[in-house]
Amino acid sequence: MTYLRYIQYFYLIAAVLFAVDGFMQFNSEERSPWMSFFFAAIALFMFFFRRRFAKKMGDQQKGNK
Numbered sequence: 197m198t199y200l201r202y203i204q205y206f207y208l209i210a211a212v213l214f215a216v217d218g219f220m221q222f223n224s225e226e227r228s229p230w231m232s233f234f235f236a237a238i239a240l241f242m243f244f245f246r247r248r249f250a251k252k253m254g255d256q257q258k259g260n261k
């Protein structure tokens with residue numbers, strides 16, 4: 197289950213991409229950038245949530261050995 201350690205970084209990359217998309221839409225009058233900023237915030241939250249979860253699971257596995 198080593199892939200779970202790396203999944204959290206995909207959320208961080210997604211947050212950066214959504215934030216960049218939001219800033220690019222900020223100057224455009226056609227679309228509103230707020231949905232991109234919302235997804236960036238959700239992805240950032242998921243990054244920290246998965247990071248804490250992975251740390252908790254790692255500490256639990258160390259305690260069982």
